[in-house]
Amino acid sequence: xxxxxxxxxxxxxxxxxxxxxxxxxxxxxxxxxxxxxxxxxxxxxxxxxxxxxxxxxxxxxxxxxxxxxxxxxxxxxxxxxxxxxxxxxxxxxxxxxxxxxxxxxxxxxxxxxxxxxxxxxxxxxxxxxxxxxxxxxxxxxxxxxxxxxxxxxxxxxxxxxxxxxxxxxxxxxxxxxxxxxxxxxxxxxxxxxxxxxxxxxxxxxxxxxxxxxxxxxxxxxxxxxxxxxxxxxxxxxxxxxxxxxxxxxxxxxxxxxxxxxxxxxxxxxxxxxxxxxxxxxxxxxxxxxxxxxxxxxxxxxxxxxxxxxxxxxxxxxxxxxxxxxxxxxxxxxxxxxxxxxxxxxxxxxxxxxxxxxxxxxxxxxxxxxxxxxxxxxxxxxxxxxxxxxxxxxxxxxxxxxxxxxxxxxxxxxxxxxxxxxxxxxxxxxxxxxxxxxxx
Numbered sequence: 001x002x003x004x005x006x007x008x009x010x011x012x013x014x015x016x017x018x019x020x021x022x023x024x025x026x027x028x029x030x031x032x033x034x035x036x037x038x039x040x041x042x043x044x045x046x047x048x049x050x051x052x053x054x055x056x057x058x059x060x061x062x063x064x065x066x067x068x069x070x071x072x073x074x075x076x077x078x079x080x081x082x083x084x085x086x087x088x089x090x091x092x093x094x095x096x097x098x099x100x101x102x103x104x105x106x107x108x109x110x111x112x113x114x115x116x117x118x119x120x121x122x123x124x125x126x127x128x129x130x131x132x133x134x135x136x137x138x139x140x141x142x143x144x145x146x147x148x149x150x151x152x153x154x155x156x157x158x159x160x161x162x163x164x165x166x167x168x169x170x171x172x173x174x175x176x177x178x179x180x181x182x183x184x185x186x187x188x189x190x191x192x193x194x195x196x197x198x199x200x201x202x203x204x205x206x207x208x209x210x211x212x213x214x215x216x217x218x219x220x221x222x223x224x225x226x227x228x229x230x231x232x233x234x235x236x237x238x239x240x241x242x243x244x245x246x247x248x249x250x251x252x253x254x255x256x257x258x259x260x261x262x263x264x265x266x267x268x269x270x271x272x273x274x275x276x277x278x279x280x281x282x283x284x285x286x287x288x289x290x291x292x293x294x295x296x297x298x299x300x301x302x303x304x305x306x307x308x309x310x311x312x313x314x315x316x317x318x319x320x321x322x323x324x325x326x327x328x329x330x331x332x333x334x335x336x337x338x339x340x341x342x343x344x345x346x347x348x349x350x351x352x353x354x355x356x357x358x359x360x361x362x363x364x365x366x367x368x369x370x371x372x373x374x375x376x377x378x379x380x381x382x383x384x385x386x387x388x389x390x391x392x393x394x395x396x397x398x399x400x401x402x403x404x405x406x407x408x409x410x411x412x413x414x415x416x417x418x419x420x421x422x423x424x425x426x427x428x429x430x431x432x433x434x435x436x437x438x439x
């Protein structure tokens with residue numbers, strides 16, 4: 001009506017249940033936009049993260065390497081480089097020059113040394129607390145790439161059960177004193193982890209995978225043994241218990257090999273590291289475990305190469321009739337490696353291998369069947385340091401010749417100071433090899 005109150009127009013409101021349709025559809029539209037804004041970049045992003053490391057052993061992939069690995073040369077002729085040496089640009093250049101000017105073609109670099117510390121910064125967050133505070137090469141990956149460019153094969157050494165750092169952080173994993181349950185230490189004040197502790201095994205598998213991923217061609221495991229030099233009357237093993245030491249180590253070797261060299265070739269695109277093991281020199285001649293758990297036949301199935309440390313200075317007086325083995329460097333190495341070759345080539349052994357039944361229980365000694373392994377699996381550590389005697393050109397060359405005369409071609413030189421006897425090595429310019437194995 002004119003001049004009257006305007007008629008109020010009531011619009012019909014649509015509802016879905018108790019919700020008005022207008023705001024409801026606006027809410028749906030807003031939510032969809034939010035999803036697209038935040039989720040679409042993630043949907044389009046490519047991921048190159050490695051597979052989780054917690055997967056079951058035998059099923060887990062290695063950290064996928066984005067590097068090229070060199071094949072193992074034949075022969076390998078290597079020198080050892082400490083974590084401190086590789087962390088010193090000037091020192092490592094000296095050693096690289098030695099490699100370039102001689103017959104050497106490989107280097108062994110500490111990944112984890114006797115302190116338990118790592119020589120490079122790993123990607124895995126759980127390992128970063130284990131980086132060495134003393135000696136480290138922050139450019140380790142770049143240095144390995146440079147070595148590869150020069151054709152140098154790179155072996156990474158991992159000290160396993162001698163591990164003061166892990167024993168301190170996890171005393172529950174350490175070798176114990178029997179008297180009071182404290183952490184046992186050897187005469188040098190160094191502690192060990194219990195070789196039977198599965199967590200210790202997994203720790204080193206993770207280190208090995210990280211190392212392979214940054215370019216190390218081969219992973220070399222040292223101190224894969226029970227402790228020996230210390231108050232042995234006051235020692236206890238919480239994890240190994242009363243198991244035979246050699247069986248504990250064989251189980252570790254099997255576990256390590258399954259984790260790093262899975263049977264399924266599709267895992268990690270078939271890329272697996274070369275594995276090697278350092279053993280006491282007398283494992284070549286003794287079939288007992290030397291009270292440290294090491295037996296040659298129990299290690300052979302699980303590693304590509306075995307490296308007995310046949311340093312003459314480390315053999316006891318009157319070994320094989322030698323009053324002072326230091327005076328017989330050729331004879332000690334030749335005798336030891338001859339014995340090792342014979343044992344690898346044998347089809348039977350006195351050593352009771354895990355899961356292997358004896359050929360007969362009525363004959364003595366009891367013999368067990370074993371696979372035949374090529375003598376090429378043997379690559380001894382030779383002595384190039386003064387201990388118990390002077391080691392110069394003649395002594396180093398005598399050991400090398402003994403290696404060849406045992407039918408072997410590869411060797412590695414050990415010097416804790418990383419100072420090597422250059423004149424004992426054949427010049428890179430020399431075309432002819434030092435010597436062929438004597439037949």
